[in-house]
Amino acid sequence: MSNQELDALRGQLDELNRELLELICKRGAITQEIAIVKQTQGIPKYDPVREKQMLDVLAAANIGPFDEATIRHLFKQIFKASLDLQQKDHKKHLLVSRKRQTDDTVVRSKNVAIGGGAHIMVAGPCSIESYEQVRTVAAALKASGVHVIRGGAFKPRTSPYDFQGLGVEGLKILKEVADEFGLVTISEIVNPAHMELAEQYIDVIQIGARNMQNFELLKAAGEAKIPVLLKRGIAATMEEFLMAAEYVVSRGNTQVMLIERGIRTYEKWTRNTLDISAVPILKQESHLPVLVDVSHSTGRKDIVLPCAKAALAAGADGIMIEVHPDPPTALSDADQQLTIPQFDQFFSQLKQSGLFNQK
Numbered sequence: 214m215s216n217q218e219l220d221a222l223r224g225q226l227d228e229l230n231r232e233l234l235e236l237i238c239k240r241g242a243i244t245q246e247i248a249i250v251k252q253t254q255g256i257p258k259y260d261p262v263r264e265k266q267m268l269d270v271l272a273a274a275n276i277g278p279f280d281e282a283t284i285r286h287l288f289k290q291i292f293k294a295s296l297d298l299q300q301k302d303h304k305k306h307l308l309v310s311r312k313r314q315t316d317d318t319v320v321r322s323k324n325v326a327i328g329g330g331a332h333i334m335v336a337g338p339c340s341i342e343s344y345e346q347v348r349t350v351a352a353a354l355k356a357s358g359v360h361v362i363r364g365g366a367f368k369p370r371t372s373p374y375d376f377q378g379l380g381v382e383g384l385k386i387l388k389e390v391a392d393e394f395g396l397v398t399i400s401e402i403v404n405p406a407h408m409e410l411a412e413q414y415i416d417v418i419q420i421g422a423r424n425m426q427n428f429e430l431l432k433a434a435g436e437a438k439i440p441v442l443l444k445r446g447i448a449a450t451m452e453e454f455l456m457a458a459e460y461v462v463s464r465g466n467t468q469v470m471l472i473e474r475g476i477r478t479y480e481k482w483t484r485n486t487l488d489i490s491a492v493p494i495l496k497q498e499s500h501l502p503v504l505v506d507v508s509h510s511t512g513r514k515d516i517v518l519p520c521a522k523a524a525l526a527a528g529a530d531g532i533m534i535e536v537h538p539d540p541p542t543a544l545s546d547a548d549q550q551l552t553i554p555q556f557d558q559f560f561s562q563l564k565q566s567g568l569f570n571q572k
């Protein structure tokens with residue numbers, strides 16, 4: 214074959230490549246339109262039955278020289294690329310996405326604003342154990358300039374034989390004490406039927422790590438009229454975490470905060486592994502406030518200060534930490550809770566570092 218002939222054939226290929234490209238792009242644009250229709254109708258993007266039908270039609274129409282398996286393989290790649298395109302577009306349109314809303318969401322409760330600049334300290338006991346216990350912590354927090362108190366009343370414990378919390382009684386104690394000191398309260402809710410109870414007694418609903426993908430609970434929280442603090446699941450990816458938040462926001466409750474609380478790894482010297490990289494990723498991908506729980510992520514008191522500094526340096530909007538008047542007697546998480554003097558020292562050192570900006 215002369216070079217001239219080869220060049221001519223190659224010229225034909227170049228032309229066909231251009232035509233194929235044009236057709237593939239045209240096809241992509243149509244799949245994007247289909248995605249919008251499917252989105253509004255709530256139909257899943259991936260339709261294996263339809264894909265099989267298209268492949269069968271193509272295989273039957275194949276006149277060669279490629280064999281059937283090759284044709285199926287080639288078109289599967291095109292279908293896959295179209296599906297990826299649909300899903301990428303979808304991600305861009307998530308309500309929690311930074312691409313959808315560039316300004317930081319500011320979560321407001323009473324006189325406290327979380328996100329959008331100033332840092333917030335959330336502290337309090339793991340579990341609400343008694344009126345005296347909560348009041349002692351609240352008085353100390355108030356004196357230290359903390360505005361938000363946490364405390365668990367419904368405790369989803371690893372073992373069914375461990376302390377399960379005081380339930381509604383606990384919420385009542387938290388409310389009484391918080392009202393006295395003018396504090397904002399955060400407490401975990403584990404039952405979708407308890408949202409009205411939450412609105413009555415607490416200011417912020419916490420959805421715990423073990424419930425991050427409890428979709429009925431997320432939907433119920435999405436209909437609640439108070440903010441939600443969503444903890445990252447112990448093995449949740451960033452995408453799963455943001456999708457869980459999307460469940461809440463898509464139901465109308467836009468007042469959602471994310472909190473990194475450590476993930477499960479092989480490491481045994483910390484209770485969990487604090488994923489600092491989650492902070493800048495979440496801040497980049499989402500407009501929701503991001504907090505870091507330095508107690509549950511580390512499970513040890515001796516490193517909470519450097520971990521809190523790292524969290525703030527990475528862009529976190531706030532820190533959560535457990536404080537108990539007498540940690541050795543605590544009914545849950547005794548090892549990781551700070552005493553009140555330890556907390557005061559922790560908080561003053563964090564402020565001295567210049568990383569914690571209070572309004």
Ligand SMILES: [Mn+2]
Binds near residue numbers: 509545
């Ligand atoms: Mn705890």
